[in-house]
Amino acid sequence: MTTLEKAASEVEEQVPGATVELEPETEMMTINMGPHHPATHGVLRLIVQLEGEVVKDLRPIVGYVHTGIEKSCEEKAYWKVIPYVERMDYLSYFFNMQAYCGAVEKLIDLEIPRRAQYLRIIHMELNRLHSHLVWLGTTALDLGAMSMFWYCFRERDTILDLFEMSAGQRMHTRYFQIGGVIEDIPTGFERKLLAFLDEMPTRIRQYEALLDRNEIFLRRTKGFGAVSKERLLELGVTGPLLRAAGEPWDLRKVTDYLPYSEFDFGIPIGSVGDGYDRYRCRVAEMFESVKILQQALAGLPEGPHIANDRKYVLPPRSELSTSMESLIHHFKLVTEGFRVAPGEVYNAVESPRGELGCFVVADGSSKPARVHFRDPSFVNLQALHDMAVGTYVADLIQTLAMLDPILGGIDR
Amino acid sequence: MPDAPGLELIRGEIETEDPGAVLETSFDRDQPALIVDSTRILAVLTWLHDTPGQEYTFLSSLHAADYLPAEPRFAVHYELMNRNRVERIRVKALLADPEAGRPGSELGQGALPELDSCVELFPTANFQEREAYDFFGIVFKGHPGLTRILLAEDYVGWPQRRDFPVGGEPVTFTYNEEGAPASEHLSTSGAD
Numbered sequence: 148m149t150t151l152e153k154a155a156s157e158v159e160e161q162v163p164g165a166t167v168e169l170e171p172e173t174e175m176m177t178i179n180m181g182p183h184h185p186a187t188h189g190v191l192r193l194i195v196q197l198e199g200e201v202v203k204d205l206r207p208i209v210g211y212v213h214t215g216i217e218k219s220c221e222e223k224a225y226w227k228v229i230p231y232v233e234r235m236d237y238l239s240y241f242f243n244m245q246a247y248c249g250a251v252e253k254l255i256d257l258e259i260p261r262r263a264q265y266l267r268i269i270h271m272e273l274n275r276l277h278s279h280l281v282w283l284g285t286t287a288l289d290l291g292a293m294s295m296f297w298y299c300f301r302e303r304d305t306i307l308d309l310f311e312m313s314a315g316q317r318m319h320t321r322y323f324q325i326g327g328v329i330e331d332i333p334t335g336f337e338r339k340l341l342a343f344l345d346e347m348p349t350r351i352r353q354y355e356a357l358l359d360r361n362e363i364f365l366r367r368t369k370g371f372g373a374v375s376k377e378r379l380l381e382l383g384v385t386g387p388l389l390r391a392a393g394e395p396w397d398l399r400k401v402t403d404y405l406p407y408s409e410f411d412f413g414i415p416i417g418s419v420g421d422g423y424d425r426y427r428c429r430v431a432e433m434f435e436s437v438k439i440l441q442q443a444l445a446g447l448p449e450g451p452h453i454a455n456d457r458k459y460v461l462p463p464r465s466e467l468s469t470s471m472e473s474l475i476h477h478f479k480l481v482t483e484g485f486r487v488a489p490g491e492v493y494n495a496v497e498s499p500r501g502e503l504g505c506f507v508v509a510d511g512s513s514k515p516a517r518v519h520f521r522d523p524s525f526v527n528l529q530a531l532h533d534m535a536v537g538t539y540v541a542d543l544i545q546t547l548a549m550l551d552p553i554l555g556g557i558d559r
Numbered sequence: 560m561p562d563a564p565g566l567e568l569i570r571g572e573i574e575t576e577d578p579g580a581v582l583e584t585s586f587d588r589d590q591p592a593l594i595v596d597s598t599r600i601l602a603v604l605t606w607l608h609d610t611p612g613q614e615y616t617f618l619s620s621l622h623a624a625d626y627l628p629a630e631p632r633f634a635v636h637y638e639l640m641n642r643n644r645v646e647r648i649r650v651k652a653l654l655a656d657p658e659a660g661r662p663g664s665e666l667g668q669g670a671l672p673e674l675d676s677c678v679e680l681f682p683t684a685n686f687q688e689r690e691a692y693d694f695f696g697i698v699f700k701g702h703p704g705l706t707r708i709l710l711a712e713d714y715v716g717w718p719q720r721r722d723f724p725v726g727g728e729p730v731t732f733t734y735n736e737e738g739a740p741a742s743e744h745l746s747t748s749g750a751d
Binding site: 209210213215217218221222253254256380381382383384396401402490491492493495502504506508510516517519521525526528529558559 | 587588589590616617618619620622624625626636638642645647649681682683685686687690694707708709710711718719721725
């Protein structure tokens with residue numbers, strides 16, 4: 148008999164009529180989740196303190212795919228940095244490129260042509276659809292909905308085909324250049340994109356029909372992982388997570404890094420911010436992206452696809468055999484790159500996961516002195532503790548999936 | 560963004576409350592920045608956060624940079640934002656290297672530059688301060704758990720510093736694991 152049980156029986160003896168019930172004995176258990184686990188969406192390790200099946204404390208451990216990209220960027224000329232930064236958050240490479248190219252364009256005060264701005268928007272919104280599709284497929288897979296994964300990856304493949312058409316690569320396209328985009332879209336791209344845009348809303352409605360009122364999906368997501376928007380803002384959380392909690396905050400609406408103000412689109416927001424709201428927010432965002440794409444394609448301006456400043460932009464290939472000037476510029480840009488006057492710039496864009504910021508320090512040479520990415524996954528991951536503590540360990544999987552962390556972006 | 564005169568107004572108001580806290584202002588490429596004495600960084604951040612009319616309550620990003628050979632060498636940047644007015648302001652705390660001129664400091668030897676942590680004021684800074692510590696060896700006093708975040712916990716040195724040797728890191732294989740390559744690396748590259 149333990150001391151506690153003795154004390155209980157003493158009380159029962161001394162106080163007539165009293166019965167004392169002891170809580171069943173509980174034991175804290177520390178378990179390790181990951182780093183190699185399909186439900187962690189990458190190489191994420193979680194140290195979870197459990198009491199029974201309830202999460203009492205949680206500590207994310209990251210850094211397993213750290214590759215020193217920021218350090219490597221310091222050794223490369225400005226335009227050679229682009230392929231490096233693409234590989235950080237490997238699901239939103241166009242956004243990484245825009246954050247970086249936008250920062251350098253601010254540093255050298257280079258205006259990009261209208262057509263390039265529109266082409267960038269088209270590719271970024273396609274990329275947002277692609278990123279949300281991968282998220283939706285893998286999240287549904289975590290919750291046991293196998294077929295969603297195949298449906299989402301079917302549409303994702305069409306988007307990758309489009310990227311292959313315009314840029315020659317399916318992922319990590321290096322399509323954005325400082326000053327614009329590397330090549331104009333080829334013949335047939337518009338037709339294929341239009342066909343995709345006609346089909347996509349139907350497809351999204353099919354996903355909704357599969358999940359929106361799905362009993363299992365509702366029971367797994369409704370009411371789990373909600374954190375107040377005030378707390379989310381304190382933790383620096385942005386993107387669909389913040390919007391699902393009811394805060395209509397989107398950098399596309401409030402800043403002017405690209406002419407999003409010319410398009411008519413909405414910012415879907417949620418009400419309570421649980422897993423279901425996060426799902427609804429992202430799916431509604433996919434409809435908005437389709438709307439932006441339709442308008443951007445309809446209003447695509449004519450003109451050059453890249454700025455005409457030969458000090459920063461490679462001359463057209465055709466000029467190299469006829470113009471000495473062009474050859475000199477080409478040689479200078481390819482060997483040394485261009486120099487940037489000292490200064491520092493922070494440029495933020497709205498990525499599928501929130502505010503993606505790029506901080507570049509120029510020291511006057513042709514290589515950046517510092518490239519830093521404020522990755523939304525890295526900052527958002529801090530909120531996982533608040534979202535998951537107090538819920539069951541099975542719901543932790545759902546909460547993590549709805550957080551949509553990309554470990555390549557977290558670890559860089 | 561506060562424009563250039565607006566930035567001077569902010570500086571003036573901080574000056575009346577806390578003379579000498581703001582060393583300089585900069586308005587480069589339309590980006591306002593306050594360059595602040597690193598010992599008073601927390602006071603300036605609290606003022607920008609709490610003062611009615613300022614309310615820069617959202618910390619977008621916190622990052623460090625190494626400006627070698629400039630003196631003071633390090634800086635920690637706080638990208639603050641007022642979400643109602645959509646105004647950004649950068650606060651930049653300059654930090655001198657206490658080991659300036661002594662070889663080996665980039666490899667983890669000697670004293671580290673120190674700065675007050677702002678995790679109490681901005682809970683989002685937790686991971687980002689750990690990242691700055693991890694890569695630059697900047698110590699944030701008062702941080703609830705200042706450990707390496709992206710690099711391994713037994714990593715030696717501060718790799719994002721500009722004088723960190725690139726490519727010179729020996730890899731332990733079975734044939735050389737006896738000779739403790741990490742410590743050899745320290746003694747040889749520290750000398751040159």
